[in-house]
Amino acid sequence: MEKTLNTPARAVSRRSLVALGLTALFAGTLAGCGAKPADTAGSTPAKAVELQVFAANSLEKAMPEVQALYTEKTGVTFADTQFKASGDLIEQMRAGAQADALITASKGTMDDAAAGGLVDEATRLDMFVNDLVVVKAEGSDVEIASLEDVKNIEGKVAIGDAVTVPAGKYANQALSTIGLYTGAAGDDGVYAPEFADRVALADKVGTAAKYVSTGDATIGFVYSSDIFRYDGIEQAFVCPEDTHKPIVYPGAVAASSEHAKAAADFLDFCMNDAEAQKVWAKYGFELFA
Numbered sequence: 001m002e003k004t005l006n007t008p009a010r011a012v013s014r015r016s017l018v019a020l021g022l023t024a025l026f027a028g029t030l031a032g033c034g035a036k037p038a039d040t041a042g043s044t045p046a047k048a049v050e051l052q053v054f055a056a057n058s059l060e061k062a063m064p065e066v067q068a069l070y071t072e073k074t075g076v077t078f079a080d081t082q083f084k085a086s087g088d089l090i091e092q093m094r095a096g097a098q099a100d101a102l103i104t105a106s107k108g109t110m111d112d113a114a115a116g117g118l119v120d121e122a123t124r125l126d127m128f129v130n131d132l133v134v135v136k137a138e139g140s141d142v143e144i145a146s147l148e149d150v151k152n153i154e155g156k157v158a159i160g161d162a163v164t165v166p167a168g169k170y171a172n173q174a175l176s177t178i179g180l181y182t183g184a185a186g187d188d189g190v191y192a193p194e195f196a197d198r199v200a201l202a203d204k205v206g207t208a209a210k211y212v213s214t215g216d217a218t219i220g221f222v223y224s225s226d227i228f229r230y231d232g233i234e235q236a237f238v239c240p241e242d243t244h245k246p247i248v249y250p251g252a253v254a255a256s257s258e259h260a261k262a263a264a265d266f267l268d269f270c271m272n273d274a275e276a277q278k279v280w281a282k283y284g285f286e287l288f289a
Contacts (some may be wrong), residue, residue: 049262052079052098054089056105056166056249057204058130061229062283066276070269076262085204087164093118093254100263103127103251105223106166110250119252123264126288127271128249128280131224132170134237135212142218144237147178150219156200158208158220162187166247167205171221173244186244209233223247225284248288 055063060083067078082089082097086104090113093099102119104110107126113119134150136142142153150157160168169186175195176184183189191199200217202208205226211217213232220233227235251270253263270276271287280287 048075048077049259050077050079051100051259051263051266053081053101053103053266054093054097054099054254055081055083055103056086056089057083057206058105058167058223058225058229059083059103059249062225062279062285065279066270069273069275069279070266073269073273074265076266085160085164086166087112090116090118098256099254100257100259101251101253101267103249104166105130105247105249106169107248107250108169109166110252113252117255120255120257120260121252123253123260123267124250125252125267125271126248127251127267128285129288130247130249130285131241132167132174132239132244132247133222133224133227133235134219134239135209135222135227135233136219136236137212137215138232138234140218140234140236142236144219146237147174147239147243149237150175151178151180151195153198153218155198155218156211156216157195157198158200158202158211158217160205160208160221161201161203165202165204167208167221167223167226168202170239170244170247174221174239177243206230223284228283249285 063081071077082092086106086109089102089104090109093102093113094116102113104113110124114121114124134144144150159171162169162172172181172186173184175181176189180192180195181189200211202211205222208220209222209226209230212220213230219236227233251267253260257263277287
């Protein structure tokens with residue numbers, strides 16, 4: 001079944017961006033005037049660049065298509081891209097995992113990466129925006145006309161663990177506006193007693209979607225783009241933007257990258273290439289304006 005979304009009116013024309021010029025940050029100096037021309041006849045060919053990207057789980061459908069486009073146009077290839085909860089990606093980097101670029105699903109998690117010296121702050125840019133939605137199983141007769149209706153839903157409510165899953169943090173922020181969570185930040189409170197035993201905590205957005213699709217939860221909180229990623233779920237309600245902080249995906253070059261310029265070029269491609277923009281739009285992402 002083709003999935004459609006009734007998302008808030010936010011035109012894809014937001015893709016229009018000011019050129020970022022990231023590559024200038026990594027421009028090398030020219031060789032000295034007296035240097036002799038290299039004898040290329042017997043030289044060793046330059047080693048092909050392979051980038052290691054760490055990206056938020058919700059990008060796992062769109063990102064490989066964009067990477068394939070980039071490889072086709074530039075020859076740059078990619079190692080096995082890591083798609084995990086943003087907090088888990090940062091923990092991997094703290095533990096010494098090698099990465100060239102990091103894209104998280106919230107500003108807060110990128111702030112953590114910057115504070116820990118894991119990314120080059122000068123290369124940081126806001127890349128995508130998303131919506132927080134309540135989903136139900138495909139074909140379910142559950143109806144939600146407002147967040148208040150969540151209080152009356154029978155069965156479990158799937159929510160990502162706010163410690164590592166940004167979508168869970170945004171969900172808690174929304175729930176705080178109707179008294180079902182005590183902390184406005186989304187990770188600083190507890191669920192209301194009458195609601196706590198109905199929460200099905202998920203280690204990632206995909207798990208929350210699975211709980212809903214299998215019937216282990218009646219509804220769940222995910223991103224609008226997740227409806228394109230997972231079978232068996234459909235949109236029940238779009239959470240108003242004023243109930244949670246803006247959902248922004250920042251990207252940055254990893255501080256330890258050995259291919260910093262190539263990583264910056266790829267992030268620029270993600271934002272400015274017309275074909276890449278079509279891929280993001282296909283999976284429900286809008287470029288940050």
